[in-house]
Amino acid sequence: MSTTASLTTKERLLESGAKLFAEKGFAGVSIRRICADAGTSPNMVHHFFGSKQGLLDAIAEQLSVSIFAIPIRLFQTMPASKADFASRMQMLLETTLEAYIENRALLLVVVREEVDTQGVLDYSKAFTEFLERAKRDGFVREQLDSEMATGAIIDRILNQVSFAPQVRRVYGVDIISDADYRQRWCELNLDLFLNGMAAQ
Amino acid sequence: MSTTASLTTKERLLESGAKLFAEKGFAGVSIRRICADAGTSPNMVHHFFGSKQGLLDAIAEQLSVSIFAIPIRLFQTMPASKADFASRMQMLLETTLEAYIENRALLLVVVREEVDTQGVLDYSKAFTEFLERAKRDGFVREQLDSEMATGAIIDRILNQVSFAPQVRRVYGVDIISDADYRQRWCELNLDLFLNGMAAQ
Numbered sequence: 001m002s003t004t005a006s007l008t009t010k011e012r013l014l015e016s017g018a019k020l021f022a023e024k025g026f027a028g029v030s031i032r033r034i035c036a037d038a039g040t041s042p043n044m045v046h047h048f049f050g051s052k053q054g055l056l057d058a059i060a061e062q063l064s065v066s067i068f069a070i071p072i073r074l075f076q077t078m079p080a081s082k083a084d085f086a087s088r089m090q091m092l093l094e095t096t097l098e099a100y101i102e103n104r105a106l107l108l109v110v111v112r113e114e115v116d117t118q119g120v121l122d123y124s125k126a127f128t129e130f131l132e133r134a135k136r137d138g139f140v141r142e143q144l145d146s147e148m149a150t151g152a153i154i155d156r157i158l159n160q161v162s163f164a165p166q167v168r169r170v171y172g173v174d175i176i177s178d179a180d181y182r183q184r185w186c187e188l189n190l191d192l193f194l195n196g197m198a199a200q
Numbered sequence: 201m202s203t204t205a206s207l208t209t210k211e212r213l214l215e216s217g218a219k220l221f222a223e224k225g226f227a228g229v230s231i232r233r234i235c236a237d238a239g240t241s242p243n244m245v246h247h248f249f250g251s252k253q254g255l256l257d258a259i260a261e262q263l264s265v266s267i268f269a270i271p272i273r274l275f276q277t278m279p280a281s282k283a284d285f286a287s288r289m290q291m292l293l294e295t296t297l298e299a300y301i302e303n304r305a306l307l308l309v310v311v312r313e314e315v316d317t318q319g320v321l322d323y324s325k326a327f328t329e330f331l332e333r334a335k336r337d338g339f340v341r342e343q344l345d346s347e348m349a350t351g352a353i354i355d356r357i358l359n360q361v362s363f364a365p366q367v368r369r370v371y372g373v374d375i376i377s378d379a380d381y382r383q384r385w386c387e388l389n390l391d392l393f394l395n396g397m398a399a400q
Contacts, residue, residue: 082398089397112312116366131397141399145388149397152389155359156352166316188345189352196396197289197331197349198282199341 010048012038014062017045017055022105026056026113060110064119067099067107072123075130078137085139086194092127093157093186100161101176108162124150153193160185210248212238214262217245217255222305226256226313260310264319267299267307272323275330278337285339286394292327293357293386300361301376308362324350353393360385 007015016037020029031045031052038044049055074092079085100107110117124147131146140146160167160175168174173181207215216237220229231245231252238244249255274292279285300307310317324347331346340346360367360375368374373381 086398114363114366116370121370135399138399140397141395143391143395144397145392148385148388149392151360152352152356152392155355159355159359160351163314166314170316170321185348188348191343192345192349192352192393192396194396194398195341195343196392196394197340197344198286198394199335199338 009038009040009044013040013044013048013055014059018059018063018106021056021059021109026052026109031055056110056113057115059106060115060117061119063103063106063110064117064123067103068096068119068123070099071096072126075126078130078133079139082139085134086190089194090186090190093153093190094183096154097157097161097175097182097186100157101182104161104164104176111158111162120154124154127153149193156189156193209238209240209244213240213244213248213255214259218259218263218306221256221259221309226252226309231255256310256313257315259306260315260317261319263303263306263310264317264323267303268296268319268323270299271296272326275326278330278333279339282339285334286390289394290386290390293353293390294383296354297357297361297375297382297386300357301382304361304364304376311358311362320354324354327353349393356389 013034016034017029020034020037023029032042034052034055035042035044045052045055049058071092074088074095079088127150128146131140131144131149134140135142135144135146164174164176175182175185213234216234220234220237223229232242234252234255235242235244245252245255249258271292274288274295279288327350328346331340331344331349334340335342335344335346364374364376375382375385
């Protein structure tokens with residue numbers, strides 16, 4: 001955490017809240033504790049965010065914008081070929097997975113507390129629109145429901161990161177610390193999502 | 201809950217625990233409360249299960265066996281054709297989704313408390329083996345990683361049920377109460393998982 005004077009009180013509360021929620025969960029940290037960590041008086045969370053929930057909502061919004069900043073850029077230009085579409089999808093899986101891993105502790109708090117964020121909605125919408133345009137360009141099957149595909153891929157990445165300790169316990173593979181497995185996981189899931197299960 | 205004399209003390213504790221954990225979450229209910237509901241003396245959870253966690257573990261095991269009882273039967277005989285394989289997959293999606301919905305409250309507690317159960321492992325294993333056999337019969341693509349496909353489908357169903365209230369808030373569709381949407385959801389996801397995203 002930075003405590004430089006250049007941060008405003010509000011910014012310091014967002015930083016302290018993010019750090020402490022990630023460490024101790026939402027229920028495990030008090031407003032008083034967050035304000036102490038941020039070096040502000042105890043009523044500042046109320047002043048800026050209304051409540052502890054309001055602070056979490058603001059932190060979740062910042063987080064979702066930050067997580068999806070790189071992945072969402074992949075939707076900004078259209079692929080030039082089927083191979084280009086496939087490699088774009090692979091980058092999408094990799095960059096989203098990495099952003100989730102990097103922010104795992106705080107992400108789990110946000111998911112557990114069921115916070116809706118504009119960031120994830122914007123990402124989902126951009127993803128779905130990208131698939132619809134790729135459909136018009138002939139890279140995606142006509143029959144595909146683009147919203148379902150978007151949802152399925154996000155579910156897959158979220159759960160692999162959420163349940164990483166259980167997957168490690170049961171299957172002995174670790175998506176968080178093992179970069180080779182992470183890459184292999186992306187390749188195998190890309191194959192599933194691009195080509196499906198059924199033999200031709 | 202049944203309180204007939206035919207249930208043993210241990211069975212009554214499993215029933216009361218399942219009911220109360222589903223209503224109030226794991227942290228929200230005490231051993232004393234569970235024993236009172238089951239009409240037993242307060243030391244019976246300790247006696248039969250060691251601890252509140254031990255009781256939850258036993259409830260989770262019962263739940264996972266019960267949830268997967270119908271879906272797992274779909275793996276017991278092999279499909280006779282590609283069309284038969286596809287309809288088996290559709291029944292699998294539908295029956296697993298319905299079992300998750302029916303047990304949603306307790307399932308969320310089990311997921312949240314990160315309980316591993318043999319029931320879900322047996323289901324995953326049977327699912328993966330079914331896909332491997334279907335591969336040998338020519339219904340599933342050679343290149344598919346059957347474990348990844350199993351995981352992706354389970355992730356998709358689990359999250360759709362877990363996040364149902366958020367999906368309802370944001371998209372206005374309700375997989376829990378709307379049987380038509382549930383069927384449509386299964387069809388669209390089946391299409392994704394069978395045929396993939398990519399145009400041929």
